[in-house]
Structure formats: structure tokens, C-alpha cells
Amino acid sequence: MGRAPCCSKVGLHKGPWTPKEDALLTKYIQAHGEGQWKSLPKKAGLLRCGKSCRLRWMNYLRPDIKRGNITPEEDDLIIRMHSLLGNRWSLIAGRLPGRTDNEIKNYWNTHLSKKLKIQGTEDTDTHNMLENPQEEPASDGGNNNKKKKKNGGKKKNKGKDNAEPPKTQVYLPKPIRVKAMYLQRTDSNTFTFDSNSNSASGSTSQEKDESPVTKESNVVSEVGNVGEESDGFGFFSEDHDLVNASDIECQSYFPTYHGTLQQLYEEYFQLLNMDQGQFERNSFAESLLE
DNA sequence: AATCGACCCAACCGCCCCACA
DNA sequence: TTGTGGGGCGGTTGGGTCGAT
Incomplete structure (x- = not known):
């Protein structure tokens, strides 16, 4: 352009x-x-x-960034969300509180794409889970970092590359879009979170991306149980003189998720395992964007 | 101990979308 | 309706690090 x-x-x-x-x-x-x-x-x-x-x-x-140590739950969720949404890192990050799209993108490129390729569980070209991995070898997708030379070679073992068999357990999504927190300055020099506006502008592409989260957040708000999910989600103000979590009136965005969200994720899971697969998956992913 | 190659990840880049004038 | 600016996103790069030789 x-x-x-x-x-x-x-x-x-x-x-x-x-x-x-x-x-x-x-x-x-x-x-x-x-x-x-x-x-x-x-x-x-x-x-x-x-x-x-x-x-x-x-x-x-950002004070809410969680760095390193991707948990198995996060790992699993990234894989599943990626199979639904493809390389929409910001959307995936929206389900992982404290994780950034960049971190997830890096993690995918360095760990998961390789891992899945080894396992043959994902077609890295289409980002779709293969229905029958053993019958349809994963293609050598163009999704990899150009600098990647070989798969599976020596590597600093951070405990993530150990190829584990695909899990059958469904992990709950973490439906918080921390990124959506928009800190606005108030006259009292503290930050508030405007839960009605995810971004500075009314309907940006960002909002488009975030709408599913907004929807989920609404669901979450019905579920309640606010703020008891610590999840290593401390606002590390000890080391950084940054915004304290208590200054942000968004704790209702850090819920625990039971019931409704379990159903929601089961919905994801069903879609992932549908024989009809692609069409529904795509339309479901699209629905997330509406 | 030195060298080399593989890998990681922070940061950059270009493009796109949306709001607004 | 159109042009412009702000902001967000995904892809890519390259320096630093680490393990192997």
C-alpha cells in the first residue's frame, strides 16, 4: 500500500x-x-x-503480563484454539490471561507447531486438526519460522518439547481478555477499567476480535466467583513500580469459570471432533468474530 | 576452550481496519 | 464520499544464548 x-x-x-x-x-x-x-x-x-x-x-x-512457564492447560488450550481460529494470535491470547499474542505466536512457532508436526495431529497449512493423522501426514507448512532449520534437533529443554500424546482431557478456557483492559486516567490519578469500552474507539477491528470475549465476559459475569482465580496472575508490583491490581477496577474480569464456560468449551470440543468438521468449525470461528 | 549450529524471543515491519473530519 | 491518522494484527528478523562437537 x-x-x-x-x-x-x-x-x-x-x-x-x-x-x-x-x-x-x-x-x-x-x-x-x-x-x-x-x-x-x-x-x-x-x-x-x-x-x-x-x-x-x-x-x-504491562503489569498483568505472565511470563514464561506455559502451563499444560495453556498449552492445550493454545492448540485447540489454534485449530479453531488459525493464526489469530490475539484471539487466542484473549483466552489466556496474562499472555500476549506475541508470546503465544512465538510459543506456537517454536514449540507447538513442531510438536504437532511430530505428532502428526495438525495440518500446519490449514491449521486444522487432522481427522486421521495416521492417514494424512502433516504437510510441511509454510507457517514455520523461516529460520527454523530442522525439527526436533537438540534444544534447550524447557520441558515443553517432550512430545506427549494428545490429551483427551478438556481444559477450560480462560475467558479473559486482559488485553482488552483499557486503562483510563481519571482525575484522581488512578486507573479505572471501562468495562463498556474495550478500546479507545467504539468499534475497531480490535472490538471485532474481542467480541467473543465480551460475550464470554458477560457469561462470566453471570457465573460470578470474582477474583479468586489467582493463577499466578499477580500484578508484580514488587519488582516493578507499576499499576497495582487493586487500582484496576476490573477484577470481575478475573473470574473462575464453572458451569457455563465448561459448556462453552465442551462446545468447542464437540466442534473440533465433528465429522462435518470444516464448515461448522469455520462458521463457529466466524461467529466468534461477529 | 573454542567454534559452530540450532533455537528462542523481543522487536520491527507492513498491512489492514476503523473512526473521524 | 473520501482522505487521513491512530491503533491493532500477523509475519518476519536478527541478536543472544545454549548445547554439541
Whole structure:
């Protein structure tokens, strides 16, 4: 399309962020909230592109980020959601509180695609679970990172690459789109979460993506049991002088999920195992986007 | 100990969508 | 209706790390 870059990039820093830059960005967002990414760097005293700031915040500095140690439940859910939605990382991330689309994307590319290929449980071209993996070998999908050389070679073993047989257990989704939290600055200098607006604008593509979560969140709100799900979801304010969870009025978004969501996931599961498969799966995935 | 190759992941890039003037 | 800007998303890159030789 040849659209002009989001910023001139002249004289702007690139590459890894320094602790000082992180501190500046964090401090600014604590004070002013997210948004206005284009003007943020200047106001915050950063020599960075606004997009870079946004990315850094979204993928690394946000207080609700959970890093590393993808649990088996998350692992399983990523695989299942990917089979439904394909490479819609932000949607998948929306089901995994504290996980970012970037992290899930990386995790998929480095662990799961390889794992599934070895297991032959997913066609990496179509992202669809194979009905009969033994009959239909997984193709060498173009979905892999170009830099990947070989599968299954030596690797730092982080305990994730041990190919386990496909699980039959259904793990519950975690229907929280942390990403959807939009921190707005209030006059009292604290953050509030506007549960009625997932983003700064009324109906962006983001909202499109998030609508399923919104729906689920509504469901969740009926289920109740607010806030008892810790799940390693601490807002690590000990190490980072960041937004404290208690400052965010969104704890109703951290529910436990019983009943209705179990049904919902069973619905997912049924769709995944349907013989008619593809059509329903696609329409179901589409329905998530509506 | 040095070298090499494989891998991981933070960050960048380009494109797209939507809101708004 | 059209153009523009802001923001989000998925794909890709490249430097750092680690294990093998």
C-alpha cells in the first residue's frame, strides 16, 4: 500500500529497550494511561516510535503480563484454539490471561507447531486438526519460522518439547481478555477499567476480535466467583513500580469459570471432533468474530 | 576452550481496519 | 464520499544464548 511510516524514525532508537526507557514508559503510562501512542514518546521523553512504545508496553511492561512457564492447560488450550481460529494470535491470547499474542505466536512457532508436526495431529497449512493423522501426514507448512532449520534437533529443554500424546482431557478456557483492559486516567490519578469500552474507539477491528470475549465476559459475569482465580496472575508490583491490581477496577474480569464456560468449551470440543468438521468449525470461528 | 549450529524471543515491519473530519 | 491518522494484527528478523562437537 505504501503508506507512510507511523513516524519519521529519524533519530529514533531501535532495538532492545533499556531499563531507563522502560521506566520512562511505565511511569508515563502510570500517570496518563494507555493510548495516544503517537504522541506518547515525545511526552514521555522517549526517542522511540509510538508503535514501538505500544508494543513494549503490551508485550512486556504491562503489569498483568505472565511470563514464561506455559502451563499444560495453556498449552492445550493454545492448540485447540489454534485449530479453531488459525493464526489469530490475539484471539487466542484473549483466552489466556496474562499472555500476549506475541508470546503465544512465538510459543506456537517454536514449540507447538513442531510438536504437532511430530505428532502428526495438525495440518500446519490449514491449521486444522487432522481427522486421521495416521492417514494424512502433516504437510510441511509454510507457517514455520523461516529460520527454523530442522525439527526436533537438540534444544534447550524447557520441558515443553517432550512430545506427549494428545490429551483427551478438556481444559477450560480462560475467558479473559486482559488485553482488552483499557486503562483510563481519571482525575484522581488512578486507573479505572471501562468495562463498556474495550478500546479507545467504539468499534475497531480490535472490538471485532474481542467480541467473543465480551460475550464470554458477560457469561462470566453471570457465573460470578470474582477474583479468586489467582493463577499466578499477580500484578508484580514488587519488582516493578507499576499499576497495582487493586487500582484496576476490573477484577470481575478475573473470574473462575464453572458451569457455563465448561459448556462453552465442551462446545468447542464437540466442534473440533465433528465429522462435518470444516464448515461448522469455520462458521463457529466466524461467529466468534461477529 | 573454542567454534559452530540450532533455537528462542523481543522487536520491527507492513498491512489492514476503523473512526473521524 | 473520501482522505487521513491512530491503533491493532500477523509475519518476519536478527541478536543472544545454549548445547554439541
